[in-house]
Amino acid sequence: MTLIGYARVSTDHQNLEAQRDALxxxxxxxxYTDTMSGASESRPGLAALLDYARAGDTIVVVALDRLGRSLSGVIRTIEALTTAGVLLRSLREGIDYATPTGRMLAGIFGALAEYERELMHERAAAARAAARARGRHTGRPPRLSPAQARQVRALRDGGEGITDLVRTFAVSRATIYRALQATEPTLTEPVP
Known part of the structure; x- marks a missing residue:
């Protein structure tokens, strides 16, 4: 079991000395250290630490907020450590995942992470449903414009092969088949 420290400050105006001394x-x-905002997902020091740490090692931080700026960021990092079998110890909060209380907290953090993921999925589903109810397209934009889709249908009706259409429009076969199956919206005259 190796004790590995991680220290982070948000700006160059702060220094890591107090955290290094405590660790x-x-x-x-x-x-391992980083000098950047905890909101940044790309933290080279943390990435190197996670790459170095092995199951049974213990990561030590001065405070949990050094792992990320938001609770969700901290929870994601803790979840990654737990999955890898790496323990965590936070000096300020007195949390040690090697103890029964620490393992209980790990379970709570895991449950919070799962709850947050479910909330995110629910919010996204509600947003998609609201957009569809208003007639707005959700998801990726179509690869072919309506004019291009008409052109695909016209070329196919003229005997053009699917492979040639794929090459000409630089799209997948599935996109070509979707364009061929799509029907033009019909314009209806209002009834007086």
Missing amino acids: TAAGCERI
């Missing part, structure tokens, strides 16, 4: 006093053999 060294806690017995950390290696310390």
Whole structure:
């Protein structure tokens, strides 16, 4: 079991010395650092730490907020550590995943992460349903414009092969088949 430290400050105007001192006093053999906002998903020091850490190792931080700026970011990082079998110890909060209380907290954080993912899916589904109810397209925009789809149908009616259409329009076969199956919206005259 190796104790590995992680320290992070948000700006170049802050320094890592106090965190390094606390992590060294806690017995950390290696310390990885980042000088960037916790909101950034790309943190090279944390990525290197996660790459180095092995199951059974313990990551030590001065405070949980060093792992991320938001609760969801902290929970995602803790979840990644837990999945890899890496323990976590936070000095300020007194959390140690090697203890029964720490393992209970790990379970709570895992449940919070799952709850947050479910809420995100529910909100996205509600937004898609609201957009569809208003007649708006949801998802990716079509690869072919309506004019291009008409052109695909006209070329196919003229005997053009599917493979040639795929090459000409630089789209997948499935896109060509969808364009061929689509029907033009019909314009109806209002009844007086």
